[in-house]
Amino acid sequence: MTAAPPEPDFDRARCSVAGTLAVVGEKWSLLVLREAFLGVRRFADLQRALGAPKAVLTDRLNRLVAEGLLVRVPYRAPGERERHEYRLTDRGRDLHPALVALMQWGDRWLAGDGAPPLALTHRDCGAPVALGLRCAAGHDVGGPREVTATPTGRPAETPDTPAG
Amino acid sequence: MTAAPPEPDFDRARCSVAGTLAVVGEKWSLLVLREAFLGVRRFADLQRALGAPKAVLTDRLNRLVAEGLLVRVPYRAPGERERHEYRLTDRGRDLHPALVALMQWGDRWLAGDGAPPLALTHRDCGAPVALGLRCAAGHDVGGPREVTATPTGRPAETPDTPAG
DNA sequence: CACCATGGTTCGTCAAGTGAACCCAGGGTG
DNA sequence: CACCCTGGGTTCACTTGACGAACCATGGTG
Numbered sequence: 597m598t599a600a601p602p603e604p605d606f607d608r609a610r611c612s613v614a615g616t617l618a619v620v621g622e623k624w625s626l627l628v629l630r631e632a633f634l635g636v637r638r639f640a641d642l643q644r645a646l647g648a649p650k651a652v653l654t655d656r657l658n659r660l661v662a663e664g665l666l667v668r669v670p671y672r673a674p675g676e677r678e679r680h681e682y683r684l685t686d687r688g689r690d691l692h693p694a695l696v697a698l699m700q701w702g703d704r705w706l707a708g709d710g711a712p713p714l715a716l717t718h719r720d721c722g723a724p725v726a727l728g729l730r731c732a733a734g735h736d737v738g739g740p741r742e743v744t745a746t747p748t749g750r751p752a753e754t755p756d757t758p759a760g
Numbered sequence: 761m762t763a764a765p766p767e768p769d770f771d772r773a774r775c776s777v778a779g780t781l782a783v784v785g786e787k788w789s790l791l792v793l794r795e796a797f798l799g800v801r802r803f804a805d806l807q808r809a810l811g812a813p814k815a816v817l818t819d820r821l822n823r824l825v826a827e828g829l830l831v832r833v834p835y836r837a838p839g840e841r842e843r844h845e846y847r848l849t850d851r852g853r854d855l856h857p858a859l860v861a862l863m864q865w866g867d868r869w870l871a872g873d874g875a876p877p878l879a880l881t882h883r884d885c886g887a888p889v890a891l892g893l894r895c896a897a898g899h900d901v902g903g904p905r906e907v908t909a910t911p912t913g914r915p916a917e918t919p920d921t922p923a924g
Numbered sequence: 925c926a927c928c929a930t931g932g933t934t935c936g937t938c939a940a941g942t943g944a945a946c947c948c949a950g951g952g953t954g
Numbered sequence: 955c956a957c958c959c960t961g962g963g964t965t966c967a968c969t970t971g972a973c974g975a976a977c978c979a980t981g982g983t984g
Contacts (some may be wrong), residue, residue, distance in 0.1 A: 611878040612866025613794045677981040692904040697858035702776025711912045714775045718895035725895045733819045733880035740856040742883045748875045823929045
C-alpha cells in the first residue's frame with residue numbers, strides 16, 4: 597500500500613530540492629506526472645505511453661496519490677464497469693513549471709537539430725511559452741549568477757557566482 | 761569508468777522530459793548540480809554536503825562530466841598537491857531553472873509553516889526571485905491549463921486542460 | 925457461458941544504491 | 955627517513971529497487 601512514505605535520506609534542511617526529489621525523484625514519477633499534464637488518466641494508457649513495468653507504475657501511482665499529487669477518481673463509461681482514473685490535484689499541478697523546465701533543457705540540449713517533440717503555446721494568444729526567472733521588482737533575471745542564495749536566518753556568506 | 765552512457769530506456773520521442781531525466785534523473789545527480797550552483801566544487805565537500813556514498817558520487821560526477829554538464833578542472837592550493845574540482849558548464853548551468861522550480865515546489869508544499877531553507881534574491885536589486893511561465897507576446901501564463909501542448913508537425917488534437 | 929479488457933498482484937532475476945574497508949599520491953612533522 | 959594526514963577515489967558484500975512475464979479478479983459482450 598505504500599502507506600507510510602519512507603524517511604527521505606536526502607537532507608531536507610539544506611534546500612527544498614531534496615525534499616521535492618524525495619517525493620517525485622523516483623524513476624517514472626515525473627514521467628507519470630508529465631502524462632497527467634498531457635491528459636492521460638487511466639492506468640492502461642499510462643502504461644502504454646510510458647512503457648514502465650506495471651508493478652512500478654502501480655507503486656508510483658499509489659505513492660503520488662499518498663503524497664496528494666494525484667487523486668484516484670472513480671468513473672463509469674457507458675456500458676462498462678466502474679473504473680478509476682488518476683487526476684492531478686493542485687499540489688500536483690504546481691509541479692508544472694518543473695516539468696516545463698526539464699523539457700526546455702531537453703529541447704535545448706538534446707534535440708540536436710530538429711524541432712522539439714512538443715511545443716507549448718499560450719492558449720489565449722498562440723505564442724510560444726517559456727519559463728523565466730523574474731524578481732519581485734519585475735526584472736528579468738538572466739541566469740544563476742544574478743541570483744543570490746541565502747540560507748534562511750543567516751546573513752549571505754559567499755552565496756553564488758559558481759563556475760567563474 | 762562509465763565511458764559509454766547507457767541507452768535511455770525512456771522514450772525520448774514523446775517529450776524532452778524523458779531525455780533530460782535520462783541525463784540527470786538518477787539518484788543524486790540533481791543534488792550534485794544543486795551543490796554546484798551553491799558553489800561546492802570539490803569531491804570531499806560534495807560528499808559531506810550530500811551524504812551520498814562515495815562510489816555513487818564518483819559515478820554521478822563521471823556521468824555529469826561525460827554528459828558535459830560539469831568539467832573537471834585541475835587546481836593547486838598553496839602547499840598542497842594538484843587536485844581537481846568540478847565546475848558547471850553552460851550546459852549544466854542551464855539546468856538552473858529546473859532546480860529552482862523543484863525548490864519552489866518544495867518551499868510551497870513541504871516547508872509546512874516556517875520559512876524556506878534557502879531564499880533566492882536578485883543580485884542587482886535584492887528582491888526575491890520566482891520562476892514563471894510567460895509567452896512570447898509577454899503575457900504571464902497562469903498555469904498548465906493556459907498552455908497548449910502540440911506534438912511537433914501535427915495539428916493540436918485535444919492537447920491539454922487536464923484535471924477538470 | 926466462454927471471452928475479453930482493465931487494473932492490478934506475484935514472482936524470479938538482474939541492476940542500482942549503500943556503507944565499510946581499503947588504497948594511493950603527495951605533503952607535512954619529528 | 956619513517957610516519958601520519960587528507961583528498962579522491964576503488965572494491966566488496968549486502969540490501970533495495972526495477973524489470974518482464976505470468977497470473978488473477980471484476981464486469982460487460984457475443
